[in-house]
Amino acid sequence: MKRRAPWPLVFVMLLPTLALLAVFNYTPAVIGLLRAFTRWETGEDPVWIGAGNFATMWRDEFLRIGIWNQVLLLAASLLKVLTMPLLVAELLVSLRSPRWQHVLRTAFILPMVVPGMVSMLLWAFVYDGSIGLLNQLLEAVGLGHLTRAWLGEYRTALLAIVGMGFPWCGGLALLIYLAGLTGISTDVYDSCALDGATGWRRVLYVDMPLLRPQVRLLMTLTIIGTLQDFGSILILTGGGPGLATHVPALHMYFQAFRFGHMGYAAAIGFVLFIVIFGLAALNQAAGRKGEAR
C-alpha cells in the first residue's frame, strides 16, 4: 500500500524543473505556433493575418528549391546511417579477439571527441579549393584534373555537403548498432550456424530483423537531426553558391535574422515542426508494425 507523498515535498523536487520548462520551452512553443498566423516584423507588434504566411510559402520559389535539396539530403543521410555504421558494427563483432575489438571500437568513436564545429571547419578545409585535402589526394593519385573548389561550385556543393564525414562509419550510430548486436544472444547465433545461415545471409535475415528497434531509433534521430540542422550549411556554404545548398530551415533563419520577417519565419518553423513530427511518427508506426509481424 503506497502512501501519498506530501505536497510540499513534491513541489520542492519538481517545481523548479516544471517552472523552467514552462517559461523557456512551453511558452516559446505555443507562441511559435500562434505567431505563425501573424504578420510580425522585427521590432513591431504581431498582426493576425490568418493563413497569409502559408499562402506566401506556397508561392516562395526559394523555399521550393530548398525543399528539393532537403529531400536529397535527407535521403542521403538515411542511406548513410543505415549502411556504413552497421557494416562496421558487424565487422567489429565478427572479430574473435576481444582486444582487437576493443581497440578498433575505441578508434572508430575517437572522432566524437572532436567538437562538432571543429569537424565542420575541418571539412571546409578538406574541400578547400587551393590546397584542400581532397584536391591534394586527387593530385597524389594522378587525378589532378578533377580538383576544384568543391563547396564553391554549383554542381558539386550539395554533393560535398553529403560527403562530409566520409566514410560515415563512426559516432553514435555505431555505438547504437554495437549495443543492439551484442544484445543478440549467442543461442540465436548458434542455431543460425546449425541452419547454415552465416555471413551475409545471417546479417540480412537474422541481425536486421532483430536490430529493428535500433534502426527505428536511428532513423527517427536522423529525420529530426537532418531537417533541423542548418548550422553546418550556414557555415560551409551559406546556402550557396546560388541556391545549390539552400534548405528550408536555413530559409527560416535568413527570413528571421537577416530580413526581420519573424512571423513568416515562425510559419516556416511551424510547417517544419508538422513535417518532422509527421515523418517521425510515421517511421515509429511503420517500425512497430514490422515488429509485430
Next chain:
Amino acid sequence: MRRRRLRWGEAAAVTALLALLGLSLLPFAMMLLLSLKSNADIFTSFWGLPNPPRWDYYRDAAKALWRYLLNTLVITAVVVPSVLVLASMAGYALARLEFRGRGLAFGLILGLLMIPGVLTLIPTFALVQSLGLLNTRWALILPYVAGGQVLGVILCRTFIAGLPDELFESMRMDGADELRVYRHLALPLSLPTIATVAIMTTLGIYNDYIWPLVTINDAALQTFTVGVTRFAGEFNLDYGPTLAGYVVGSIPLIVLFAVGMRSFVQGVTSGALRA
C-alpha cells in the same frame, strides 16, 4: 579447412576495418600534421613532415581562443551542475513519489522531445530579448538549463524507476524521509546515468552554434563554437595557425572524454538511450 576459412575471413574483416578507420581519421591526422607547418611548407610539400615544426602557432592560437574557451567553460560549469541537480530530483519525484498528476507531469516532459528547435528558436529569441537578457550570459544559461533537463529527467526517471522497490521500502521503514532516501540511495546508485547526462549536456553546450550566434554580440562573452569560426575567418588563408586553433579548441573535450568516455559508452550501450 573450416578453421582456415574463418581465419581468412577475420583477416579480411580486420583489413576492411583498418582501411575504413584510416579514411575516417585521415582529416584529423592531417589537421595535426599541417597545424605545425607554414604556408610555404604546406604548398611545397603537403604530405611531408613539418620543417621546421612551428610550435609558435599553438601559442598564437591559444592566445586568440582562450577567452572563448573560458566563456564556454563558465557556461558549462554553471549549467551542468544545475541540470544534474534538477534532473535527478525531478527524476526521483516522478519515479518514486506518489502524487496526483504524476503521469501528466512526466507526459508533459516527454512531449518536449517532440518539439524541434526550429519551432522555438524565434519565439525563444523574442522571449530572451523581452527579458532584457540578450548579450548576457543568462541568455545562454537559462535556456540551456531548461532544455538540458528534458533528456536528463527522462533518463534519471527511467533508471530510478528500474531500481528494486525493496531498497526504498527498507530505507523508509527505518524512518528515513524522502529527501534522505533521495540523497543516500537514489543519487549514489544513479551515478552512471548522471555521468551520461553530464557528458551529453556538455557536448550540447560545446557544439551549439546558432543560439549563441544570435543572442551574443559581445566578443568578450562569445562561446568557443562561434568564436572559432571568427578566428578561422581572421586567419583565413594561413592554414597552419588555423588548424592549430582547431586542435587547441578540441583539448577540453578530449580531456572530458578521457575522464568520462567509459561511463558514456556504457550509458549508451547499456540502454540509457533505448527509451
